Amino acid sequence: MNFFTPDLYVRLNSADDVVVDKAAKEWSNANEAYIKHLDQLFVKLPPNVKAVAFFDQFHDAKILSQRYVASSRVYWRSEHEDPMPMVEHFEIVAKNADSLLFLTYVLQPRNKERRPVLQHIRHEREGSVAFPFLVGETYWLYDEMTINPEWAEWYRAVLDFENKVQPQLEHRILLSDGAELVIDFMDVFFTVLPLKVVCENFDEVYG
Numbered sequence: 001m002n003f004f005t006p007d008l009y010v011r012l013n014s015a016d017d018v019v020v021d022k023a024a025k026e027w028s029n030a031n032e033a034y035i036k037h038l039d040q041l042f043v044k045l046p047p048n049v050k051a052v053a054f055f056d057q058f059h060d061a062k063i064l065s066q067r068y069v070a071s072s073r074v075y076w077r078s079e080h081e082d083p084m085p086m087v088e089h090f091e092i093v094a095k096n097a098d099s100l101l102f103l104t105y106v107l108q109p110r111n112k113e114r115r116p117v118l119q120h121i122r123h124e125r126e127g128s129v130a131f132p133f134l135v136g137e138t139y140w141l142y143d144e145m146t147i148n149p150e151w152a153e154w155y156r157a158v159l160d161f162e163n164k165v166q167p168q169l170e171h172r173i174l175l176s177d178g179a180e181l182v183i184d185f186m187d188v189f190f191t192v193l194p195l196k197v198v199c200e201n202f203d204e205v206y207g
Helices: 006-012 017-044 047-053 149-158 202-206
Strands: 062-070 088-095 099-107 118-122 140-147 169-175 179-194
Touching: 006 017, 017 047, 017 140, 047 140, 047 179
Parallel strands: none
Antiparallel strands: 062 088, 088 099, 099 179, 118 179, 140 169, 169 179
16 A cells, blocks of 8 residues: 555554554545545546546445456457457455445456566564454455556557557555455456345345
8 A cells, every 4th residue: 555554554543642643644644645646547547447446435345255256258359369368357345334346357467577466465563463453354444546557568568459558557455454455457347236226134134
């Protein structure tokens, strides 16, 4: 995380009021900086990604599932060209107060010269004291969307459809157990489904 860092989050939850007050000011500055960052990215982001980047109801959503999917589908740019690399996906299902949230990321193509397209980073406090505040259930704390320049050359060479190259996208999500998801992706499909549409007594049935 570049704006809403794990260290800053830990200090916000300190038992020391002086530490909390200082962290709160830093958090306010980080929030303003991130809003400015998103405003600068707005014109560069595809519509699907904008819907995720500007959605303000992820915070404290309960993570119901995380699933990596190795797709067997192969795409061709034309019938005369070599097949495209296999497309992989990462899926998240979460629940906030009144909706189910479904996110399906189309991951960047794998390349041994690049970092992994999907990372789980475990954060710890100083002195190797475990970071997590919650054990068991996992919640979405904060997230950051950005354009990752690392992928520009590879993406342009492999996935340039008629010279219309999408930006190289990165989504970082800080979870309540101290894990940080780093997702390098090409596109994301996002659906919000009201719980009443799913089941009138969803919480009683599914918890």
